[in-house]
Amino acid sequence: MLVELDPSTKKTLRKALRNRNIRVGGIIVATFVLMGLLAPFIAPYDPTKGNLRDSLLPPCSKYPFGTDFAGRDILSRVIWGARTSLIVSTVSVFIAVIAGVLVGGLSAYVGGWIDEVVTRIVDVMLSFPDILLALFVAAIVGPGLENVIVAVALYNFPQFVRIMRGSALQAKEMEFVEAARAIGESNASIFARYLLPNSLAPIVVHATLRTAASILTAAGLSFLGLGVQPPIPEWGQMMSDARTYLVTAPHVWIFPGIALFITVLGFNLLGDGLNDVLNPKMEV
Amino acid sequence: MLLEVHDLRVSYHTDEGTVKAVDSVTLSLGRRETLAIVGESGSGKSTLALSIIGLLPKTARVDGSIRFLNKELTSLREEEFRRLRGDRITIVFQEPMTALNPVFTIGKFMRDIYLTHRGGTEKDALSLAREWLGKVKVPGPEKVLSSYPHELSGGMRQRVLIASSLMLEPDLVIMDEPTSALDVSVQAQILRLIAELKSQVEASFIFITHNLGVAAAVGDRVAVMYAGKIVEMASKEEIFSNPMHPYTQGLLRAVPKVSGGEVEPIPGSVPSLVNPPSGCRFHPRCPLADERCAEEEPALMEVGSGHWVACHRVSGSGRW
Numbered sequence: 024m025l026v027e028l029d030p031s032t033k034k035t036l037r038k039a040l041r042n043r044n045i046r047v048g049g050i051i052v053a054t055f056v057l058m059g060l061l062a063p064f065i066a067p068y069d070p071t072k073g074n075l076r077d078s079l080l081p082p083c084s085k086y087p088f089g090t091d092f093a094g095r096d097i098l099s100r101v102i103w104g105a106r107t108s109l110i111v112s113t114v115s116v117f118i119a120v121i122a123g124v125l126v127g128g129l130s131a132y133v134g135g136w137i138d139e140v141v142t143r144i145v146d147v148m149l150s151f152p153d154i155l156l157a158l159f160v161a162a163i164v165g166p167g168l169e170n171v172i173v174a175v176a177l178y179n180f181p182q183f184v185r186i187m188r189g190s191a192l193q194a195k196e197m198e199f200v201e202a203a204r205a206i207g208e209s210n211a212s213i214f215a216r217y218l219l220p221n222s223l224a225p226i227v228v229h230a231t232l233r234t235a236a237s238i239l240t241a242a243g244l245s246f247l248g249l250g251v252q253p254p255i256p257e258w259g260q261m262m263s264d265a266r267t268y269l270v271t272a273p274h275v276w277i278f279p280g281i282a283l284f285i286t287v288l289g290f291n292l293l294g295d296g297l298n299d300v301l302n303p304k305m306e307v
Numbered sequence: 308m309l310l311e312v313h314d315l316r317v318s319y320h321t322d323e324g325t326v327k328a329v330d331s332v333t334l335s336l337g338r339r340e341t342l343a344i345v346g347e348s349g350s351g352k353s354t355l356a357l358s359i360i361g362l363l364p365k366t367a368r369v370d371g372s373i374r375f376l377n378k379e380l381t382s383l384r385e386e387e388f389r390r391l392r393g394d395r396i397t398i399v400f401q402e403p404m405t406a407l408n409p410v411f412t413i414g415k416f417m418r419d420i421y422l423t424h425r426g427g428t429e430k431d432a433l434s435l436a437r438e439w440l441g442k443v444k445v446p447g448p449e450k451v452l453s454s455y456p457h458e459l460s461g462g463m464r465q466r467v468l469i470a471s472s473l474m475l476e477p478d479l480v481i482m483d484e485p486t487s488a489l490d491v492s493v494q495a496q497i498l499r500l501i502a503e504l505k506s507q508v509e510a511s512f513i514f515i516t517h518n519l520g521v522a523a524a525v526g527d528r529v530a531v532m533y534a535g536k537i538v539e540m541a542s543k544e545e546i547f548s549n550p551m552h553p554y555t556q557g558l559l560r561a562v563p564k565v566s567g568g569e570v571e572p573i574p575g576s577v578p579s580l581v582n583p584p585s586g587c588r589f590h591p592r593c594p595l596a597d598e599r600c601a602e603e604e605p606a607l608m609e610v611g612s613g614h615w616v617a618c619h620r621v622s623g624s625g626r627w
């Protein structure tokens with residue numbers, strides 16, 4: 024957030040490193056991100072090509088996580104699945120943050136009937152449970168990687184509108200915004216340099232938490248066949264494939280399940296930790 | 308005259324009704340002059356200040372005229388007004404804890420003011436900022452430049468804001484209760500600093516306070532405001548030696564004295580400005596009020612050279 028390492032940033036950083044949620048969550052998230060980025064180099068096998076003779080093998084020295092019905096290496100598919108989740112969650116949250124910050128911030132800043140209309144729409148969108156809104160969109164636009172991104176971005180969008188609007192309204196009431204006007208700052212400059220940066224902390228925290236929820240929702244959509252389509256490896260879809268062998272070959276769903284669980288946990292821990300460290304700063 | 312306010316009326320539209328926060332105020336300010344405006348909280352001082360610098364909320368309606376540097380400010384385009392603000396007219400607010408953006412360093416804040424209005428280089432901006440931090444007696448200006456607001460005390464922040472308000476050599480500096488939010492010991496230091504700086508710069512000042520003692524210490528002239536109106540205006544010597552309006556006299560008795568002694572607050576409080584009292588707005592609290600005061604509004608009249616009062620008991624039937 025702040026480029027130069029001044030004393031107060033250093034203090035925040037030290038506080039962050041002492042926070043256990045941040046340390047544990049950070050390690051998990053870093054592992055997940057590295058796995059996603061380096062998938063082509065660290066996965067032992069091609070995740071899409073299988074050997075039917077090796078179908079449904081339990082974990083062994085050749086395949087540490089075993090194989091699925093098509094004889095594909097589950098470890099490689101879990102690693103590549105991280106890449107899919109990483110793309111879907113970060114791109115969709117990124118889109119939602121940008122759109123939400125612009126709409127929420129402007130809505131608060133401009134006020135009047137525009138703000139009222141925006142608030143109403145957001146309230147309606149938020150009244151649907153996450154997965155329902157995503158399901159609805161996915162059902163309309165159809166399955167596929169890009170469409171999952173759109174669906175997940177859309178369900179995240181109203182949340183960021185609300186957060187940004189709230190903190191922009193708060194910042195707007197701060198005297199420094201009036202003081203900024205008093206030194207001749209323009210509206211655009213006040214929005215970009217006063218309201219935005221002062222709303223950043225809650226946005227960062229929420230973006231982290233929403234990444235967790237987005238990974239879960241994207242996996243859910245894929246599990247239901249409305250998400251990422253084969254042959255692209257995806258954890259939810261892998262678990263869905265395992266439905267027929269739930270008991271006979273549990274390793275097919277256990278490993279992607281564990282990966283999903285740990286990753287979501289990691290983002291939630293990181294988000295909680297960031298919340299502890301960043302938000303007291305807003306008290307000033 | 309640098310500033311001429313004529314028959315200024317400002318009202319806020321609220322759910323409870325129209326608040327006539329400033330009602331028919333006329334005043335003028337010469338170059339290098341300091342006008343202190345004094346009155347209890349809710350008498351419209353801040354509203355008057357905000358109307359001069361053009362920062363009233365959208366719910367406010369302004370009538371009358373404010374002429375500054377031969378420009379009519381009430382009809383000035385926002386574009387043009389923005390160029391005046393922070394450059395020709397500056398303001399120091401009451402609350403230094405929240406007047407600075409928490410995400411900017413002091414250096415960035417001061418540098419931006421310079422760059423917004425002067426252009427020029429970052430280096431010039433910073434050296435001017437450093438120079439002014441020295442003038443407001445901030446210890447270690449270099450370190451303060453790289454500090455964030457929350458690292459500074461209230462008094463330090465107010466010094467920074469005062470430096471920022473004077474840095475570009477403005478024509479008019481408005482200070483709206485600049486010491487009211489500070490510790491008593493710091494208040495005195497800041498007041499001394501302001502008095503000192505006043506003699507070093509070319510600017511004119513409007514200094515707002517609720518303490519008549521402070522007003523007379525800082526101002527060349529003092530205007531006493533009550534319920535949106537100026538009720539008395541005179542040189543500081545006159546205000547002290549010959550206060551005429553019963554409200555001014557009340558304020559004078561309410562000033563804490565160095566010698567100790569009893570402070571007598573004026574009984575009652577400033578009335579709602581949605582439905583102000585009829586006649587003289589002070590009559591419900593005035594020890595001298597009669598029927599006429601409740602019916603007829605007294606006009607502001609010159610009773611001596613440069614001494615103006617709005618009171619029936621003074622201007623109507625001679626001294627009482």
Ligand SMILES: Nc1ncnc2c1ncn2[C@@H]1O[C@H](COP(=O)(O)OP(=O)(O)O)[C@@H](O)[C@H]1O
Pocket residue numbers: 319320321326328346347348349350351352353354355364366579580
């Ligand atoms: N933004 C506003 N909206 C409505 N009423 C206001 C607003 N600002 C001030 N007022 C009212 O205007 C009157 C004068 O307030 P103000 O100018 O702040 O006085 P002072 O600075 O002397 O305390 C008060 O009655 C106050 O409640």
Ligand SMILES: [Mg+2]
Pocket residue numbers: 352353354483484
């Ligand atoms: Mg005020």
